[in-house]
Amino acid sequence: MSDTFFYAAEVMLNGLMAGVMYSLVALGFVLIFKASGIFNYAQGVLALFAALTLVGLQEGQVPFSHVINAVFGTNLHHFGWTLPSVVAIALTALVMVGMAIVIERYVLKHLVNQEPIILFMATIGLAYFLEGLGDVMWGSDIKKLDVGLPQGISETIETVTYNLFGYGFFIDKLDIVAALVATALVITLTLFSQYTKYGRALRAVADDHQAALSVGISLRFIWVLVWSIAGFVALVAGIMWGSKSGVQFSLSLIALKALPVLMLGGFTSIPGAIVGGLIIGMGEKLFEFAIGPMIGGATENWFAYVLALIFLVFRPQGLFGEKIIERV
Amino acid sequence: MNLKFAALVAAAMATALPAMAQDLHFPSLSYRTGAFAAGGIPFADGYADYLTLLQERDGGIGGVPIRQSECETAYNTEKGVECYESIKNDNPLIIQPLSTGITYQLIPKVTADGIPLHTMGYGRTSAKNGTVFANVFNYPANYWDGASIAVNYLLSQNDNDIKGKKITLLYHNSAYGKEPIRTLETLATKHGFELTLLPVDSPGQEQKSQWLQIRREKPDAVLFWGWGVMNQVAVQEAVNVRFPMENFIGVWWSGSENDVLPAGDGANGYKSLAMHGTGMDYPVYADLKKYVHDAGKSAGAGDQVGSVLYSRGMYAAFLAAEAAKKAQELAGIGAITPAQMRDGMEALVITEETMAAAGLPNFGFPFSVTCANHGGEGYGLVQQWDASAKKWNLITDWIQSDQEVINALVEEDSAAFAAENNIEKRCN
Numbered sequence: 001m002s003d004t005f006f007y008a009a010e011v012m013l014n015g016l017m018a019g020v021m022y023s024l025v026a027l028g029f030v031l032i033f034k035a036s037g038i039f040n041y042a043q044g045v046l047a048l049f050a051a052l053t054l055v056g057l058q059e060g061q062v063p064f065s066h067v068i069n070a071v072f073g074t075n076l077h078h079f080g081w082t083l084p085s086v087v088a089i090a091l092t093a094l095v096m097v098g099m100a101i102v103i104e105r106y107v108l109k110h111l112v113n114q115e116p117i118i119l120f121m122a123t124i125g126l127a128y129f130l131e132g133l134g135d136v137m138w139g140s141d142i143k144k145l146d147v148g149l150p151q152g153i154s155e156t157i158e159t160v161t162y163n164l165f166g167y168g169f170f171i172d173k174l175d176i177v178a179a180l181v182a183t184a185l186v187i188t189l190t191l192f193s194q195y196t197k198y199g200r201a202l203r204a205v206a207d208d209h210q211a212a213l214s215v216g217i218s219l220r221f222i223w224v225l226v227w228s229i230a231g232f233v234a235l236v237a238g239i240m241w242g243s244k245s246g247v248q249f250s251l252s253l254i255a256l257k258a259l260p261v262l263m264l265g266g267f268t269s270i271p272g273a274i275v276g277g278l279i280i281g282m283g284e285k286l287f288e289f290a291i292g293p294m295i296g297g298a299t300e301n302w303f304a305y306v307l308a309l310i311f312l313v314f315r316p317q318g319l320f321g322e323k324i325i326e327r328v
Numbered sequence: 329m330n331l332k333f334a335a336l337v338a339a340a341m342a343t344a345l346p347a348m349a350q351d352l353h354f355p356s357l358s359y360r361t362g363a364f365a366a367g368g369i370p371f372a373d374g375y376a377d378y379l380t381l382l383q384e385r386d387g388g389i390g391g392v393p394i395r396q397s398e399c400e401t402a403y404n405t406e407k408g409v410e411c412y413e414s415i416k417n418d419n420p421l422i423i424q425p426l427s428t429g430i431t432y433q434l435i436p437k438v439t440a441d442g443i444p445l446h447t448m449g450y451g452r453t454s455a456k457n458g459t460v461f462a463n464v465f466n467y468p469a470n471y472w473d474g475a476s477i478a479v480n481y482l483l484s485q486n487d488n489d490i491k492g493k494k495i496t497l498l499y500h501n502s503a504y505g506k507e508p509i510r511t512l513e514t515l516a517t518k519h520g521f522e523l524t525l526l527p528v529d530s531p532g533q534e535q536k537s538q539w540l541q542i543r544r545e546k547p548d549a550v551l552f553w554g555w556g557v558m559n560q561v562a563v564q565e566a567v568n569v570r571f572p573m574e575n576f577i578g579v580w581w582s583g584s585e586n587d588v589l590p591a592g593d594g595a596n597g598y599k600s601l602a603m604h605g606t607g608m609d610y611p612v613y614a615d616l617k618k619y620v621h622d623a624g625k626s627a628g629a630g631d632q633v634g635s636v637l638y639s640r641g642m643y644a645a646f647l648a649a650e651a652a653k654k655a656q657e658l659a660g661i662g663a664i665t666p667a668q669m670r671d672g673m674e675a676l677v678i679t680e681e682t683m684a685a686a687g688l689p690n691f692g693f694p695f696s697v698t699c700a701n702h703g704g705e706g707y708g709l710v711q712q713w714d715a716s717a718k719k720w721n722l723i724t725d726w727i728q729s730d731q732e733v734i735n736a737l738v739e740e741d742s743a744a745f746a747a748e749n750n751i752e753k754r755c756n
Binding site for chain 1: 363369529533536537544589592624632
């Protein structure tokens with residue numbers, strides 16, 4: 001087989017891997033939308049905030065140090081200790097749970113029974129607030145994130161494929177880790193959703209808020225729970241994307257990569273987020289490979305949306321979305 | 329009643345006019361928030377700290393106090409234009425937007441308002457032609473100079489023969505990233521190298537396709553026009569595909585500490601262009617420490633001092649201050665107007681003595697601005713990242729761009745602009 005064929009296969013594989021990274025972001029959107037009907041505009045910023053907090057805790061950075069120094073004339077920057085990655089991740093997860101409680105208490109609680117557009121707008125406000133808070137807490141500089149994840153070309157895959165096909169495939173080790181983590185996340189979330197008491201409660205709320213309330217399910221607790229899980233998923237996405245580019249404020253823009261995934265996979269399906277991500281990732285990379293050079297390249301951003309729109313023409317609710325049936 | 333009204337107007341004018349004329353207003357269109365803040369903050373800090381130094385140490389420029397103001401653009405063109413509109417009537421001596429997108433929008437506005445615009449190493453390249461762009465300056469070097477300096481460097485590394493070599497331009501798919509294409513195409517014809525263009529859509533977090541292509545085609549060199557997150561991702565991807573870092577050369581906007589630190593040791597050997605020196609080995613830092621940092625008057629947290637982009641902000645402020653001095657000299661007054669500042673910029677002469685007197689010996693290449701040449705002579709350096717020492721080292725002497733090629737392109741592009749906008753050429 002020709003060199004071009006193997007190159008196309010390499011592009012496709014890398015597209016699938018990139019799709020997994022998009023899915024990690026999309027999962028957070030799905031969880032919140034499924035449980036509360038809210039399109040959480042702040043999901044990308046949650047990933048940024050989680051990654052900032054993780055690096056800050058790991059490196060012993062004093063939060064709000066710029067403000068403290070400006071007000072009190074001190075010169076505080078670091079506590080002088082560093083934390084092991086596992087401890088820092090666990091503490092960041094706790095921070096995200098705390099954030100879920102605060103968001104529920106000071107934002108969502110006051111908006112129960114409001115129109116979805118009101119809730120959506122509240123999440124826009126939340127996104128700007130969190131971005132500013134992250135800036136004031138941890139600063140705007142680019143931070144290196146190192147939690148021990150491998151990165152760079154997998155030499156094993158390169159050697160094996162070279163021996164088999166005479167063409168060494170490039171696969172990033174970080175992408176392989178992301179694929180494993182995404183698989184574990186989906187299995188865990190599915191098991192949680194199907195086989196635990198809180199998972200069933202979450203599904204009940206997703207089906208019908210009022211009916212769930214009538215059987216004694218606390219809507220407030222479920223919202224805290226789902227925002228906590230979404231916060232954890234945001235932390236995972238923040239770690240993966242932050243390892244690629246360093247932790248910086250453009251991390252919040254990864255949400256843009258998740259939107260076509262959601263449109264394609266459906267806003268309410270966890271497997272849909274994964275499958276949607278894979279299709280978008282593979283589709284955009286193959287299009288860039290095959291058609292991109294003919295039309296000047298840089299097609300990936302817009303082609304992802306075109307691909308999602310094409311799917312929507314045939315399946316408006318997305319591949320795995322719940323079909324909307326209105327009886328008159 | 330009329331007398332009272334007239335008295336009120338007279339009083340208002342008496343208080344307003346001196347306030348406008350008795351200080352030198354240097355606005356800063358900065359971006360300390362948003363996706364590009366990591367690049368915007370050190371530049372803004374360097375710019376502000378140098379002007380604060382002049383105010384604290386010298387009492388301003390020529391005895392006239394300096395007034396600074398800052399407007400947040402978030403690297404957003406619309407916000408940048410809003411910032412300009414909000415300050416244009418406040419006697420701004422010079423506008424430096426640090427964004428090519430904002431620059432393109434401001435060129436007609438500053439021309440109409442008579443306010444000078446300085447886009448140091450960015451913006452519209454053909455604005456070098458002062459006969460067409462009366463109010464726009466882009467000294468000491470521009471994007472096309474950058475492209476040509478990179479090619480000249482490659483020539484110097486290959487016994488002046490790069491015929492048949494494969495050179496890839498990896499660029500931000502925007503007005504900024506597209507600027508060097510025309511120059512590189514001309515230089516490819518002249519020197520016989522094979523040019524491949526690889527655009528990356530903004531913001532540039534995902535570049536897998538481009539780097540797979542680079543891995544496959546194995547170009548002899550990759551020239552790089554990135555900004556923001558695109559820089560960090562590109563350096564990391566180059567490490568991932570094991571591209572030889574010594575053959576990866578960024579423009580001066582892709583050569584700060586921010587761009588290489590996240591990739592760790594893998595970034596060792598990455599090169600970029602530079603238009604000025606960097607680091608703390610300049611006498612100006614002693615004064616900055618005494619009058620600004622230790623006095624608690626720093627613009628930022630003080631953690632960016634000496635970095636590449638802080639140095640660039642400081643250099644921009646130094647050039648602005650020197651132009652203001654020249655304007656004061658020409659006008660014979662201290663409290664100059666934007667129009668007089670423009671005249672000062674057009675007569676600016678930066679010598680080694682000027683830089684040494686400011687505590688910046690050998691910081692930049694000496695240059696003169698004239699009515700026809702608003703862009704300098706196009707000199708730059710190449711620097712290389714040392715990952716273990718976490719510092720940039722200058723590895724070349726000053727390299728001049730191919731003036732024959734650049735000036736012809738500048739003439740062609742500016743002539744087209746003049747024809748489109750019915751601009752009559754000046755400097756006759």
